[in-house]
Structure formats: structure tokens, C-alpha cells
Amino acid sequence: xxxxxxxxxxLLGTGAPLFYQEPVNIVRGEGVWLFDDTGQKYLDxxxxxxxxxxxxxxxxxxxxxxxxxxxxxxxxxxxxVLDYAERITSVHAATIKSVVFTCTGTExxxxxxxxxxxxxxxxxxxxxxxxxxxxxxxxAKLNKVKxxxxxxxxxxxxxxxxxxxxxxDDLSSSELTELYLAKVQAAIDDFKTSNIPLAGMLVCPILxxxxxxxxxxxxxxxxxxxxxxxxxxxxxxxVQAGFCRTxxxxxxxxxxxxxxxxxxxxxxxxxxxxxxVVASTEIVNAFRKGKRYFNTFSSTPxxxxxxxxxxxxxxxxxxxxxxxxxxxxLRKELAKLxxxxxxxxxxxxxxxxxxxxxxxxxxxxxPDAKNAIAYVNRLREKGFLIGQAGxxxxxxKVRPPLVFQQEHADLFLTAFEETIGEIxx
Numbered sequence: 001x002x003x004x005x006x007x008x009x010x011l012l013g014t015g016a017p018l019f020y021q022e023p024v025n026i027v028r029g030e031g032v033w034l035f036d037d038t039g040q041k042y043l044d045x046x047x048x049x050x051x052x053x054x055x056x057x058x059x060x061x062x063x064x065x066x067x068x069x070x071x072x073x074x075x076x077x078x079x080x081v082l083d084y085a086e087r088i089t090s091v092h093a094a095t096i097k098s099v100v101f102t103c104t105g106t107e108x109x110x111x112x113x114x115x116x117x118x119x120x121x122x123x124x125x126x127x128x129x130x131x132x133x134x135x136x137x138x139x140a141k142l143n144k145v146k147x148x149x150x151x152x153x154x155x156x157x158x159x160x161x162x163x164x165x166x167x168x169d170d171l172s173s174s175e176l177t178e179l180y181l182a183k184v185q186a187a188i189d190d191f192k193t194s195n196i197p198l199a200g201m202l203v204c205p206i207l208x209x210x211x212x213x214x215x216x217x218x219x220x221x222x223x224x225x226x227x228x229x230x231x232x233x234x235x236x237x238x239v240q241a242g243f244c245r246t247x248x249x250x251x252x253x254x255x256x257x258x259x260x261x262x263x264x265x266x267x268x269x270x271x272x273x274x275x276x277v278v279a280s281t282e283i284v285n286a287f288r289k290g291k292r293y294f295n296t297f298s299s300t301p302x303x304x305x306x307x308x309x310x311x312x313x314x315x316x317x318x319x320x321x322x323x324x325x326x327x328x329x330l331r332k333e334l335a336k337l338x339x340x341x342x343x344x345x346x347x348x349x350x351x352x353x354x355x356x357x358x359x360x361x362x363x364x365x366x367p368d369a370k371n372a373i374a375y376v377n378r379l380r381e382k383g384f385l386i387g388q389a390g391x392x393x394x395x396x397k398v399r400p401p402l403v404f405q406q407e408h409a410d411l412f413l414t415a416f417e418e419t420i421g422e423i424x425x
Contacts, residue, residue, distance in 0.1 A: 029054025105265025106134025
């Protein structure tokens with residue numbers, strides 16, 4: 001393993017990220033399982049890219065058939081691409097009619113920012129102070145804004161709305177909503193004072209990278225209304241929340257609002273680089289008029305074939321319903337272990353996106369990222385792959401492929417309970 005890591009550092013550059021204290025050399029995947037070079041198998045509770053399971057036969061066959069027939073850039077007519085455009089917009093809200101395909105979520109969010117600015121004539125963008133939306137130069141300006149000293153006049157970050165470590169204690173959910181909405185209004189007002197017209201607000205509907213906190217009631221609905229009233233557009237980053245991850249098709253459905261623009265990424269092609277931006281035809285047309293956008297590898301027949309196959313599987317295997325049922329079961333069973341596990345202060349999330357808040361003391365809510373990492377690595381030793389996330393790095397992240405079943409949840413729960421006993425007695 002050390003030789004492989006040294007070779008990787010030499011070829012890819014020292015510092016390229018790797019998971020786990022002892023990295024895993026994955027060579028094969030099937031459904032919810034991954035296999036390393038020694039033949040050991042791991043239950044995948046992390047990867048949302050292969051959303052319908054690793055190497056799903058229907059997706060593999062669709063890609064194989066299309067790759068063996070035609071794949072070409074997007075300056076030719078191809079009905080398969082149009083069929084997929086119709087199908088992906090059909091599972092969105094009725095106001096969403098058109099799509100711009102891209103290859104990555106980063107690129108989708110970059111297009112969304114341009115769309116909002118062209119449609120409104122504004123420049124100012126509001127975001128959460130602990131978000132991640134991608135790694136291009138423009139999109140990265142919105143990432144973890146409070147951790148950077150860069151003063152970007154076109155970006156305003158608000159404290160992300162949450163109930164566990166709120167801006168003020170002893171408030172009801174509705175009072176917290178008003179408190180956080182006041183921060184949105186302050187950002188809008190600050191743009192106006194600075195003579196920077198508002199373009200919009202970009203957020204993940206479930207605040208995935210912030211640690212899937214419990215968001216005060218109706219915050220997203222009301223924030224969208226405020227942004228529109230001020231002349232901006234509300235953008236939902238569905239890269240992590242979308243494709244039935246929450247038990248609904250989209251995170252914005254889970255939070256009860258309809259965005260002006262939605263971005264999609266990772267799960268869209270089950271591993272095939274496929275992403276996109278959806279909006280009304282008017283907004284998309286304004287973007288097309290203002291930008292000569294072209295990407296050689298987007299809107300291709302191969303992308304369309306993979307994307308179509310993913311939706312086929314989600315619908316034919318009733319994965320939306322499965323996510324809701326298994327996710328609810330897993331959260332309830334984890335809650336039964338809380339009394340035995342003092343660091344597990346809160347269990348939250350939606351569908352098959354679960355976050356567990358890890359603390360050193362429940363009374364002080366002191367974040368314990370070090371102990372969270374210990375659990376992640378101990379579970380990896382047992383053959384269970386989970387992640388670590390959140391604003392403070394102390395949230396255990398459980399986000400398996402959508403084909404994850406109750407029997408798989410039970411395997412994880414057994415291993416998790418064993419780990420609690422080994423670490424906390």
C-alpha cells in the first residue's frame with residue numbers, strides 16, 4: 001500500500017486527497033458493495049455518484065449500446081439528447097421546462113450564476129457561510145466564505161440556518177426562522193447600499209455540506225420570496241440533495257419551495273460525467289443569448305443514454321419509496337443507540353442522507369472531530385465506508401447508493417453498535 005501511495009503522490013502530486021487513515025485500493029463495485037485488491041468487500045454508505053448502485057447492469061448496457069453506436073459533440077441533431085432533456089425536466093416542477101447540460105456540478109453552478117446574472121442584470125449573490133458548491137474560480141468564491149479573508153464585493157454570506165447551534169438560544173423554530181431571514185434581508189440591503197444589484201441566492205436545499213442541519217421551519221420558502229421581491233433569482237444546488245436522495249425527487253420538494261434555477265451533478269449519470277442546469281425556457285434563452293456556451297463533452301448521446309438509464313432504474317425499482325422507507329428505519333434505529341453513545345448528540349437528515357452530530361460534551365455541544373474520525377476509521381476496518389463532514393468536521397455522514405436496503409442497514413447497525421462498545425464501552 002505504501003508503494004502505491006508513493007506512486008500516486010509522484011504522479012498526481014503530493015496532497016491529492018485520500019479517505020481513511022489506511023486508504024482503500026478499490027478495484028470493483030457491485031450494487032452497494034465495493035471490493036479491494038485483496039478481495040475484501042465493503043458496504044458503501046458514502047457514495048452518491050453511483051446513485052442506482054455500482055455498475056448497475058441497465059446503466060452499463062445502455063452506455064455500452066450507445067458507445068457502440070455513436071458518441072459525438074453536441075453540434076449535431078440527436079433525438080436521444082432531446083428525449084433525455086424532456087425526461088429530466090418532466091421530473092422537475094412544472095415551471096421548469098429547459099435544460100443546459102454540463103459535465104460537472106461545479107460547471108453547472110457556474111452556469112447557474114451566469115444565468116441568474118443575465119436574467120436579472122444583477123451581480124450580487126447570497127450564499128451560506130459554510131457551503132461548498134464547486135471548485136472553479138467563480139464558484140469557489142462561495143465556498144466556506146467565513147474561512148477566507150478575501151473580500152469579494154459581489155458575494156454576501158449568511159450564517160447557515162440551524163437549530164442545534166443557533167445564533168440565539170431558547171427561541172422557537174418560527175423565531176429562529178425570523179432571525180435567519182433577517183440575515184438574508186441584511187445581505188440584500190447591504191448590496192443595495194453598495195449599489196450592487198442582486199442577482200440571486202444559491203443554496204443546497206438541505207445544506208448538505210453544512211452537515212444536513214435541522215433548518216428552521218419555512219426558511220427556504222420565505223428566503224426565496226425575499227430574494228425574488230428584491231429582484232433576484234433563487235437557485236437550488238441539487239448536486240447532493242437531488243435524484244431522490246431525500247425521499248423526494250428533489251431537495252427543494254422536501255423543503256417545500258420551487259426554485260427559479262436548479263443545478264444537478266454527481267448522481268445524474270451514475271458515474272458518467274453528466275450534470276446540468278434547469279430553469280424556465282425564458283431564463284435559459286436569456287443565458288443562450290448572453291453566452292456562447294459550448295462544452296465538447298456535454299449534451300452528448302452517451303450522456304443522454306446514461307442519464308435515461310438512471311431514471312429508468314429509479315422509476316422501475318421504486319427507489320424513491322425505498323429511500324424514504326429505509327432512511328426512516330435507519331434514523332430510528334440509530335436513535336436507539338444514543339444512550340449508549342454519549343458523543344452522538346443528534347441524528348438528522350432526510351431519506352438516505354443522514355448526519356450524526358459528534359460532540360465531546362452534550363451540554364456544551366463541544367464539537368469532537370477527532371472522535372468522529374476514529375469512528376469513521378474503525379468502521380472502515382470492519383468493512384463499512386462512511387464519511388465525515390459538516391461545518392466543524394464533526395458530523396458522521398451516511399449517504400449510501402439509493403439501492404441500499406433494510407438488510408444492509410441492519411448490517412451497518414450491528415457494526416456501528418459493536419464500534420460503540422469498542423470505543424466507549
